[in-house]
Amino acid sequence: MASVKIARRDFLKVAAVTGALATLSGPEDVVIRILKKVEAKALEPREYTVPGLCRMCVNSCGTFFRVKDGRLRKIDPNPNNPANAGNLCARGQAGVRRVYNPDRLKRPLIRRDKSLRGTWQGFEATDWDTALDEAAAVLKKYIDAGEAKSIMVGGGWLPCGVYKPYVVAFAKAIGTPNFVGSPPPLCFFPKAFAWTVTIGAGGHPHIRADHEYANYIILLRRNLAGSIGVPYAWQFARAKKRGAKIVVLDPRMSESAALADLWVPIKPGTDLAFLLAMGHVIVSEGLYDEEFLRRHTNAPMLLRADSNAPAKTWDDPDTGKKKYLVYDEATGEAKAHDEALRPALAGEFDVEIDGETVRVKTAFQALVERLQQYTPEWASQICDVPAETIVRVAREFGTIKPAVIDPGWHDPKYQNSVQTWRMVAILNALVGNIDRPGGLIFNAAGRSLKSSALPDARADVQWMKKKGIIVSTAQPMILAYYDAIVSGDPYPIKAAVLTGGNWIRTLPDDRKWKEAFKKLEDVIAIDVMPNDTVSYADIILPDTTYPERDDPMFGVGFSPDAAVATSVRAIDPIYDCRPMIDILVQLADRLGKKDAYFQNLGAMLGVDGAALKSAYESEGIAGIRRVQVEAKGVSYDEIVAKGAIVLKTRDQLIGTMPYKKPLGTPSGKVEIYSLKMAGIMAKKGYSEHWDPIPTWIPPRVMDGVGGNVFYLTYGRSPIASHTHTADNDLLASIGRPEHFGVWINAARAAELGIRDGDMVKLTSLATGQSVVAKAFVTDGVRPDTVFTVSAWGAESEELKVAKGIGGVALNKLWPMHEDLFTLLPNAMTQEVLVRVEKA
Amino acid sequence: MTRYGMIIDLRSCIGCGACIAACDMENETPWEEGKRRTHVPRFTFGSYPNITVVYMPRLCMHCENPPCVSVCPTGASHVTVDGVVLVDHEICIGCKYCVVACPYDARYVDERMRSVDKCTFCYTNRVLKGDVPACDATCPGRVRIFGDLDDPNSEAGRLAASGLAKPLRPDLGTNPKVLYVPKVKSM
Amino acid sequence: MEPVVQHVWGWLIALYLFLGGMGGATMIVAHYFYASKREKSLAAPGALASLIMVVLGALFLILDLEKPEKFYLAVIKFQTSSWVFRGTMILSGFILFGALYAAGLLPWFQWVPWAKSEKAMDALGLIASAFGLLVTTYTGILLGVLKAVPFWHSPALPALFVASGLATGIASMGIINALQGLRRPVEERMRFVGYCTTLSKWAAIVVGAEMFILALYYYVNMFGPAESSSAVSMMLFGELRRSFLAYLDFVLLGAALLSMLYHVRKADLIAGRDQSVVKSCILPLGGAILIIIGGLLLRRTILEAGVMTQFAP
Known part of the structure; x- marks a missing residue:
């Protein structure tokens, strides 16, 4: 790097001067110490870029982190990554503001008074050793009592999609089958x-x-x-x-x-x-x-x-x-x-x-x-x-x-x-x-998808079996954990280790989940932001933001090209935070489960667990990356320089399935008639929901709109992925009224006396809960429908930007449909009518 | 002769604001005060259900005949040899006449420098290093196409020559080098 | 479409435009009293006040700069295409000749060689007045040349500013006249009452012209481009309604007071009645002050109505 060379020359000059001074005066070791400091400073390049992966949403686009004078200045798109192919959205660009967000969790926190859950009161700042010791002691209590499975390891989209092996390895190592990522019945199931x-x-x-x-x-x-x-x-x-x-x-x-x-x-x-x-x-x-x-x-x-x-x-x-x-x-x-x-x-x-x-x-x-x-x-x-x-x-x-x-x-x-x-x-x-x-x-x-069954010991699997729900694919069923926590059915879940996610703000009917989180005996949270859910934790272990850590190697998920990618640490953590993988390993270590962690991880990544462990011990997460990269047969230096390497292009892959290679369906063909659904029908009798040939099923809320009652619909906006990105000042400043408000048809708004920018109250006919948000009056929505963006409604006062935005907390309006589980797992989040009134 | 300009293809703009964020970070604009070099207003035409929504990225037009330059009392506003309109922050005394003179509302006062500031096409920080402006580099819709309008081999040059891309308010006589490909419904 | 209004020019620039307009016009009126009446007791304080106004205005302009300490760059860089630069030239010319002329009138500077020569003073006064007119007109041109603000971009704007400038200039001379009159014994006062009548008549005429230009200007803009019509409706019906109406009220009331005095005075003369101090001095003082405040409000309102060019895809 050119800048390093220049800096080197500067250093030699400084060294010469300092050396000359040293001969004149002062004890030598002091001079040497100064010299070493000067050298370290001089060798640190003033401006450099390293490749990374965006973590503002699950798409994990390739980026370059540009650092100047020790500060992350800019995130640029990385054209080497075939997924985003040199494009990056506003959220990706605003990653810089995630790092320098003053609302971040800055150091480990412990709260002993569990009655204060749901608030930010009673937390005491502590050091990492104390926090990790306490967290380990909490987990040890369950492990020693033979109740490890009553610990739930949970998370949002990051551990669900990106860091899954690293979290699952931990859950397995401490002996619980209960890992739950972002809940598929609420996501894409x-x-x-x-x-x-x-x-x-x-x-x-x-x-x-x-x-x-x-x-x-x-x-x-x-x-x-x-x-x-x-x-x-x-x-x-x-x-x-x-x-x-x-x-x-x-x-x-x-x-x-x-x-x-x-x-x-x-x-x-x-x-x-x-x-x-x-x-x-x-x-x-x-x-x-x-x-x-x-x-x-x-x-x-x-x-x-x-x-x-x-x-x-x-x-x-x-x-x-x-x-x-x-x-x-x-x-x-x-x-x-x-x-x-x-x-x-x-x-x-x-x-x-x-x-x-x-x-x-x-x-x-x-x-x-x-x-x-x-x-x-x-x-x-x-x-x-x-x-x-x-x-x-x-x-x-x-x-x-x-x-x-x-x-x-x-x-x-x-x-x-x-x-x-x-x-x-x-x-x-x-x-x-x-x-x-x-x-x-x-x-x-x-x-090349491999299906794997969920272990029978899981609380959700037992629960679904008991209720006769179809356990069709290997999808965790987070909604089952409500019963497990609150009524001990099928067995009690007593503790939660959260590795991201914001369940209090995302799962249907937040009142139920607040109750569940108050009921838990112990809650440990690893997160970057003090979100609504983290406020229910007893021990908070602050995670780093993505430019502050090295990442393992990942397969590029959202591209027709087959590729591998990684993210290189751009800057040191600006607060006293640690990467989640390090936290999990350090917890496992304190529980005497470090070997088990790496054995589990190795099995999932398809590499040798012992090699992973020794590489991790010498190089940290970068060591895990090195082992993965070597197993894949690509060059380590190349991947940490380019950020992503294409292994096979789209053109080499397309046109093969089902023409040359059978599909993953029961027959290997495209199934116009679904044999899987026919199988369900054979077992459970006919239902329109698993008719092997599609048939019309009306939505439950076809009727009942009119007057001030509307269909509720929601979606995303370009300036927010989900609650994870809600607290970002740059994105908030870019957003327009349509990104924050409740869309309501202009003619209907006029009937109801609602003007653009007025505060309106939305009351869910299903939950009875209300939210207040700003009206966005527009001709761009059906007269019988209101629409809002799903990222908002933060209640945590520590999220200053998100709290200032306000907006609709959708999960106050979503009911937990009681008969949800008689169907295929599906939260039915738009099967809701809302009453709209001027607030 | 290089004549830098930008084509803005309204057909594929999704109003995502990536350009705004990229610009704010790249150029360290005073965005916290709501002052920035580019904006993407949203326009709605018609009434339900026959409506059209257009997102229209706005920035300095880098005019061939820039009113900001002719009104500047100190010569701080100037045009580079390759046609980029810049402000010399040392010479700018902050009379703000250019801010009012710019029909495209492209300028603002940066209190930190006590100078007027505006879009530079990322001239010194990117273009002179052989890169494209930060907004173009990040745009997922490939809406912004920066290049030499006189170079028939560049995408920008081709679009400029095709007549598909048109200036904003040509009646103002400013002769902008930022040109818009209008959004037309094809069916 | 929501109109976007220029937001960088506020009170300081309004004060500058106002003081420039009033100062330039005051010089013209002051010189009238020297040229045609040889009335130094009005011309001298008038020229001095005019000078102070323009210098004060220029000071506000400098204060409005982001870098006031570098204001000299606007002069030395010689950017002839810029109306700010041209303005600095006009202001410099005005201050130079205005100062020379004022020196010839003021008792403390009677030692200057040209003070003795009425010819030289006439010439200097004419040049200073010409610059005065330029200053007054220039404050309108500064805004009028800006295509970016269609409402301003009209020859009517400099005309309006000249009319308003003249009205305020006449009013400021009215104040000086009233003060001078009040200071004198009753027998001498008669002369100033006479001047007051003249000034009142002029004020009425100029304000009438101002109203005519204003009506024309607004009428044309009302049916002009969207930006201009929204500027006009902002003033007539929108958020600028109050300051616009205040301007109208002040100016019209001021002119009414003055013209009332004019008629009262005429009637008194015909009836051979005595001129009371209140009628001859206090009334015009009040009217003049109202007109002056109105002039400032006009500048401020026009600046606030600077709706920028709008664009639609």
């Missing part, structure tokens, strides 16, 4: 479940629309331009520039809708009707890709004509996949799907199965019959969208190539969320766009 049963992958990092090459894009229940996952937003915007047509279904004029060629202000929760009607048009006008359906989906699968159950399926021991029967048009008989020359796509047949003549039809035939009733006119009544619009969108989607419906992001919003996304997946399959350029493609992370 319904959407991810629908996609997973259809194409074998469905999580945020796993699938995407190939916006960069699509010519027709439909977006629903998502605002990817305004919520800005940069890895998606940059491609979306580029698609628009390239001239792709964009259709957005959204009750409000989101940033994405502002970009769109067609904004469809659809009635909240009725997207499924729109999609079913699109399907109706596409099958009745023959706009589907017949060959794709025949070869790469289970559309030709034979179902019993009377019950729509699969005629016959059996396991293929070679592939581990399900085989099924199709009707071979070449021979006129039912055959295993991979043996037929030309499987029939549509039709009803009488075939012989195991010596018995059975009336069968293809799955596609069943779908066509199902869709018959869902005419555009029918949907028009439900969605409040003209039938012509539905027909036009369907025809354009079926004829403009390549076309894609975006796979969504967050959707635990309605009871019909699962079937909504099933229908989106099926529509994409109908036009044959799966894993093709401009279609619905897999991110690198979605191409």
Whole structure:
């Protein structure tokens, strides 16, 4: 580095002068000490950049941290990282203000009076040794009593998505199976479940629309331009520039809708009707890709004509996949799907199965019959969208190539969320766009998913089993922990170690969670910010912000390219804070579980645990990185210089699934007819929620709006990811009224006497709780709907910026739906009506 | 001759404010006082449900005929050889005539320097080092395209030559080097 | 669209524009009394007051600078295209010739060679008055050339400022006249009462002209570009309504007081009645003060109504 060399020269000059002085006067050791100090100072480069990863949201974009005179000055996008490809949003830029936020937790805090939980009173500052000793003593109490599983290790999106192995290794080491990240039923579960049963992958990092090459894009229940996952937003915007047509279904004029060629202000929760009607048009006008359906989906699968159950399926021991029967048009008989020359796509047949003549039809035939009733006119009544619009969108989607419906992001919003996304997946399959350029493609992370079952000892697993809830995928069920804490069901949870997250502000009905957190015997929190939830802790261990720490190596999650990335410490922690991984290791060490921690970690990372431990002991977290990087066979020096290394490009990966490699579905094909759901149906009987062929399910709150009662909808804004980023002065200063307030239709506002900027009171008809926020009066929202951004409503007075913003605390308005668990796990966060009054 | 300018493609602006944050951090603007070099106002036209929303990034237009320069009594406001309008903070006495003279409201007083300040296209801190301005570098929508408007090989030059990009209020006679590609509905 | 108003020029610049306008005009009126009446007792304090006003105004201008200690750069850099620079030249010219002229009038400086020559004094007075007119006009041009503020960008604005400047200049001479009159014995007072009548008549005419220009200016702007019409409606109906109405009230009331005096005095003369001190001196004093306050309010209101150019995509 050039600046180092210059500094070196300066140092030599200084040294010469000081040396000359030393010969004249003073004891030598003093001079040497001074010299050493001068040298250290001189060798410290004045300005340098190191690569990093953004932690302002889960997308983890590649960055460069620019440091001058020991201060982080600027965060620039890192073009080496294929996810954000040299783009960075306002939140990423405002990371600098996260570091220098005076509201941060600055040193370890201990509070002995547990009755003060929920306030900031009674905390005493302490040193790390005391804090860690006390925290370890708390945990030891449970471990020694054989009650380790009554400790819950919890967190938000960071330990859920990014630092999961590092937190899970800790939970396992101290002997508890109860690790809970950000709660999937409140996050993406319904959407991810629908996609997973259809194409074998469905999580945020796993699938995407190939916006960069699509010519027709439909977006629903998502605002990817305004919520800005940069890895998606940059491609979306580029698609628009390239001239792709964009259709957005959204009750409000989101940033994405502002970009769109067609904004469809659809009635909240009725997207499924729109999609079913699109399907109706596409099958009745023959706009589907017949060959794709025949070869790469289970559309030709034979179902019993009377019950729509699969005629016959059996396991293929070679592939581990399900085989099924199709009707071979070449021979006129039912055959295993991979043996037929030309499987029939549509039709009803009488075939012989195991010596018995059975009336069968293809799955596609069943779908066509199902869709018959869902005419555009029918949907028009439900969605409040003209039938012509539905027909036009369907025809354009079926004829403009390549076309894609975006796979969504967050959707635990309605009871019909699962079937909504099933229908989106099926529509994409109908036009044959799966894993093709401009279609619905897999991110690198979605191409090799391993499913793992949750351990039976978990409180949520036992709880779900007891209630007969479908434990379909390995998804922690945080809502079960409420019962475990409050009523000891299925067994008591007595202590919580929080590794981020803000449950008091994010889980439905905050009153219940406040009660639960008061009930816990011990709460230890590791966090950066003094958020609402941290105020319930007894011991607070302050985490560093991301530019203040080294990170291990991660796979890049949100890119079609396969890549690895890391983050290099730019500056020393400006307060007495420590990185979460160090805190967890130091706690494990005090409990005599350090070896176990690294063994667990090694197993999860696929590297040798002992090697991890010794590397960590000599180099800290950078040592973990070194071991990972060596195991991956990439250059350590290269990754810490570039920040990210692409291992395989999109072009090498795309077009393989399901064409060359089976999908992660039971049959390995795109499942127009879901065998997974058929399995649930076989076990639990019929429910529209797991009908293997999508069917219309109305949202629960279709009726009841009018007067001052509105549908409640919410979303993200470009200046806030979630409560994690709410306390940022730069972002707050950039935000406009629409980012903080409650959107209310101009005509309706006039009726209610509400003017722009007035304070309005929103009362949830479900919880009875009220919140007060500023009205944003606009023509950009349906007359029957209010909208607000989900990051606000902080109650912690230590969050000075966020508290000043105010805004809606959504989880005061969300109920914990009592029958939630009879369905697929889904919090149904928009199944809420609110009364709006002038405050 | 280099003629630096910027094309702003309104078609793909999502109003995310990344440019604002990047500028504030890069240039250490007095953003805490609400003074900054770039803004992104939101415009709504029409009434429900037929509405159009446009986000319109605003910054110094780096005019060919800059009113701020001609009204400056000390020559502090000046134009570089490559067409960037700058303020020399040493010479600026802070009469603020340029602030009022700028039709694009691009200038403010930086109390710390006791001088008028404005967008510099990140001239000394980035452009002279071969980089693009911080707002362009970060923009997820590729809305801001900085470059030499006279260079037909640059994206900015091509867009400027295409006639697709238009100046704001040409009637003012300022001849801006920041040009806007308007937002048009294609269906 | 919400109008955006210029926010960098406040009271100091309003005071500067006001004092410049009033000072420049005061010199003209003062010189009238020397040139046509050889009335040094008015011309001398008038020229001095004019000088003080302009210098004070310039001082406010300097105080408004972010770096007042570097104000000299505005002079020495010789940026001829800038109206601020041109203004410094005009101010310098005015201060120079105004000072020379005032010196010739003031009793303490009678030793200066030109004090003796009425011809030289006439010439100096004319030059000083010309600069006075330039100063008065310039305060309007400074704003009038700015295209960025469409409401200001009009030839009517300098005209309005000149009219208002003249009105305040006449008023300031009215005050001087009243004070001079009050100081004299009754028999000498008659002369000043006569001057007062003249000044009152002028004030009425100039204020009338000012109102005419104002009405025209507002009428045209009302139907002008959006920025201008919103500036006008801010003054007529919006947040500037109070200061605008105060300006109108002060100026019109002031002019009314003066013209009332003019008519009372005429009637008295015809009836051969005696001139009371109150009628001849106190009344015009009050009217003049009102007009002067009105002049300041006008500058302030116009500055506050500086709606910047608006843009829509």
